[in-house]
Amino acid sequence: MEDFYSVLLGHFGYPINHKPTRVMYEAGLRAMGLNWRYLLVNVRRESLPGAIAGLRAFEMRGANLTMPLKTEVIPYLDALDDSARLTGAVNTILNEEGKLTGYNTDGQGQYDAMMQAGVDPGGKRIVLLGAGGAARAIGVVNALHGAERIIVINRSRERGEAVAECIRAAGGSASFLRWEPGMALPGADIVVNATPVGLSPDTGRPDISYDSIHPGMVVSDAVMNPPRTPFLIEAERRGAKTVDGLSMLVCQGVYSVEIWTGRRPPARAMADALRRCFFNGMEGQKET
Incomplete structure (x- = not known):
């Protein structure tokens, strides 16, 4: 039966x-x-x-x-x-x-997606845009997997410092930078957008200087709808390797x-x- x-x-x-x-x-x-x-x-x-x-x-x-x-x-x-x-x-x-x-599983999902794309965050400098729950999880997991340093960029100092402290509590090296409109990103190997900017129907992208993105850099976006966000499209145009939120x-x-x-x-x-x-x-x- x-x-x-x-x-x-x-x-x-x-x-x-x-x-x-x-x-x-x-x-x-x-x-x-x-x-x-x-x-x-x-x-x-x-x-x-x-x-x-x-x-x-x-x-x-x-x-x-x-x-x-x-x-x-x-x-x-x-x-x-x-x-x-x-x-x-x-x-x-x-x-x-x-x-x-x-x-x-948020942070592990982003880490596994990068590894499947041939990107190992071990020993890398990471810029993390945002200070919500996804940013916290992504920062902690990448720290546990040996990221050299994680720089948290956020408009709210309180929230950004809290994420950096969470990463340090997990044994990682982290610092905070206040997000200023059009700011140039500090030197990094990997840039991760952990904000909702670019989520459909929004057609925007994080407000940074895109001259900071260059060939050899890896750009990851936690937004999964659309899979190819305006942020990733611009990063690809500038020669970066991308990993999408899907x-x-x-x-x-x-x-x-x-x-x-x-x-x-x-x-x-x-x-x-x-x-x-x-x-x-x-x-x-x-x-x-």
């Missing part, structure tokens, strides 16, 4: 109706031969305690979270992986017989599925599903 039971996963956030993660995860799970379902669940900040109780009650295997839930979920969890503890944010929950453990999202997803299943899913199936999603005109939102 056919087994109709499906293991449940979810993505909690608000608004979440147009997140493309469902098609990506379900494509990967199908390719693994798993009868699992991934649900998009609108969860507001005030509903978070009930959502976590529901995750336990429905015996869901796990969930992803978007901001601001990434930080606010921590008191409701039983344990944190080092990735979540060091960044102070959780984007992936694993449920093991009622014990909930929080992980953060690749980062796929690598994050691969890591999350591995946490939930103990098996590595086929990244190609997940990436192809996302690209079809955008080709067909689905309007996604940034994975923050």
